[in-house]
Amino acid sequence: MKLNKVTKARPRRRYEDACGAAHALDLLGERWALLVVRELMFGPKRFSDLRADLPGISANVLTQRLEGLEAAGILVRRRLPPPASAQVYELTSWGYESEPIFQALGRWAARSPKHDPRLPLSASSLILSFRTMIDPAKAKGAGGTIGLKFGNETFRLRLSGGKVQARRGAINDADLILEGSPPVIAAAIYGGQPLATLEAQGLVRIMGDRDLASRFVTLFPLPPKAA
Amino acid sequence: MKLNKVTKARPRRRYEDACGAAHALDLLGERWALLVVRELMFGPKRFSDLRADLPGISANVLTQRLEGLEAAGILVRRRLPPPASAQVYELTSWGYESEPIFQALGRWAARSPKHDPRLPLSASSLILSFRTMIDPAKAKGAGGTIGLKFGNETFRLRLSGGKVQARRGAINDADLILEGSPPVIAAAIYGGQPLATLEAQGLVRIMGDRDLASRFVTLFPLPPKAA
DNA sequence: CTGTATCCGTGTTGATACTG
DNA sequence: CAGTATCAACACGGATACAG
Numbered sequence: 001m002k003l004n005k006v007t008k009a010r011p012r013r014r015y016e017d018a019c020g021a022a023h024a025l026d027l028l029g030e031r032w033a034l035l036v037v038r039e040l041m042f043g044p045k046r047f048s049d050l051r052a053d054l055p056g057i058s059a060n061v062l063t064q065r066l067e068g069l070e071a072a073g074i075l076v077r078r079r080l081p082p083p084a085s086a087q088v089y090e091l092t093s094w095g096y097e098s099e100p101i102f103q104a105l106g107r108w109a110a111r112s113p114k115h116d117p118r119l120p121l122s123a124s125s126l127i128l129s130f131r132t133m134i135d136p137a138k139a140k141g142a143g144g145t146i147g148l149k150f151g152n153e154t155f156r157l158r159l160s161g162g163k164v165q166a167r168r169g170a171i172n173d174a175d176l177i178l179e180g181s182p183p184v185i186a187a188a189i190y191g192g193q194p195l196a197t198l199e200a201q202g203l204v205r206i207m208g209d210r211d212l213a214s215r216f217v218t219l220f221p222l223p224p225k226a227a
Numbered sequence: 228m229k230l231n232k233v234t235k236a237r238p239r240r241r242y243e244d245a246c247g248a249a250h251a252l253d254l255l256g257e258r259w260a261l262l263v264v265r266e267l268m269f270g271p272k273r274f275s276d277l278r279a280d281l282p283g284i285s286a287n288v289l290t291q292r293l294e295g296l297e298a299a300g301i302l303v304r305r306r307l308p309p310p311a312s313a314q315v316y317e318l319t320s321w322g323y324e325s326e327p328i329f330q331a332l333g334r335w336a337a338r339s340p341k342h343d344p345r346l347p348l349s350a351s352s353l354i355l356s357f358r359t360m361i362d363p364a365k366a367k368g369a370g371g372t373i374g375l376k377f378g379n380e381t382f383r384l385r386l387s388g389g390k391v392q393a394r395r396g397a398i399n400d401a402d403l404i405l406e407g408s409p410p411v412i413a414a415a416i417y418g419g420q421p422l423a424t425l426e427a428q429g430l431v432r433i434m435g436d437r438d439l440a441s442r443f444v445t446l447f448p449l450p451p452k453a454a
Numbered sequence: 455c456t457g458t459a460t461c462c463g464t465g466t467t468g469a470t471a472c473t474g
Numbered sequence: 475c476a477g478t479a480t481c482a483a484c485a486c487g488g489a490t491a492c493a494g
Contacts, residue, residue: 013465015262016347020336020342020359021261021332021336024335025261027341030466035252038246046475055243059469059477064466073339086475097335097338097453100334101248104331106247107327108324108328110247112321114250122244122246125249129247186245240468258486273457274456274457274458285488287459287460287488
């Protein structure tokens, strides 16, 4: 039993720079930190959910990042009410306000010549990409509630006014439900794979308003590559 | 003389993730990379300028970052015409398009309870902050060309339509010239220090349209802290 | 003067194993 | 399930030496 846990008062590596961007990097510029925030962007998750959704992160690094982000006021750890006595990590409202950072990064990276869309894609990343890439002009007339189902995780999207809102949660009231895996849905929307083909291959299930589905997949145009 | 430059085929640490934000971090998520890009945002610089403007970076790390950013197509190295046979690093047009990333980071960090505005501030950071924080409504009616002079580095700002354009370069045609150090100008604009006081203390020189100066310093409101 | 290469002490990261 | 412990590999930052 080690009691001499000196903890070293962490002289964490910081940029000594008043620039806002530099300060932001002090707070969430460490490896994995932004991706942890991304995974929490549509609602709280448990430690093991985060580990599962961030393949490659190791337990000790995840622990450290959660500590750091909590200390910075970006997330809080909550204990769920007695029945499910689990712990979850949830962004603070300031934490949720970091979304434009992901959108700026994503929009810029979409033009990267080296971007490989065939790598693994998490559900949160996909939903975030919808909010980033939606074309307000094209989506102007479109409206409705869309449920996305990935395994047993569901997201409820509301399309209106040229924007998408999104949140993890129930999709009972959805006009349309799309079921599949994030990469397959991405192939339909960004990769030009016809939904009908994917449905015939059993990779996607479409329930409800199929016209809405046909339209939905056209609302997210990709910019030209920069190369 | 070492010829066996094996170069190690750089197994750089990457996220294996199709998410655009993750890819962006693969390209410029390493320590210092974003700050190097920031310093180049208003025009090319030489190696030693970068070193001087990024206190804390070491020469070998700067070399590595420049190599990485060049390989990624974010910047190019150019050799200046014979008279001044110096090398400069310049963002590609895609590199320049990363500016919204800094704006998102800066806007978010401006609300951080832990942000310390008294740390050193580079000229590029300050100019970038103008483009980030300008209030289009307040700036709607303001117009003019403003020169900022920091030592022997000058920036030319054009104010119009509620926006600011900025570029390093000549300021002969400016309606107003402000001379000082970046932290002092920041104190005037973000710290509520009256320009007149700073001028009386000899920390700022104001040449030209003083009404424009008075108005200019009010165009960049800070958001409330998140705490 | 403008970079580049190498050594070196230290801290960070990541894989595995392990504990409550 | 939610982390900790340990350890090896790597990245960082400083110094110094070198090259055009």
